[in-house]
Amino acid sequence: MDPNLWEKPEEFNPRRFLDSEGKVRKPEYFIPFGVGRRMCLGDVLARMELFLFFASFMHSFDITLPEGQPLPSLKGNVGATITPETFKVCLTPRPLTLKADAMKPPADLQDARTL
Helix, strand or coil, rough: CCCCCCCCCCCHHHHEEEECCEEEEECCCCCCCCCCHHHCCCHCCCHHHHHHHHHHHHHHHHCCCCCCCCCCCCCEEEECCCCCCCCCCCEEECCCCCCCHHCCHHHHHCCCCCC
């Protein structure tokens, strides 16, 4: 990322895409899916799928660096696309337990009468 356009581009900072009210903003120089006639037709679907994938992944695993391993570089390798440098992480499955009341219907439906 260009330091003329991004403050501290080498640091991971997802807040750079939020305005002062916490709403997502799209800088005009950030074009991950192209623009105009050549824009990716699957842009909306891709964003939804990525959100679901990563939400599920992060719900299922604790993600940590191996002992003594430094944080990976954010520079990446520039080619036809920008790819990250190789790095390792440890994935630890999270215990998935259900509370007994999680299987009950919501309170507003418990008193509903069926026909």
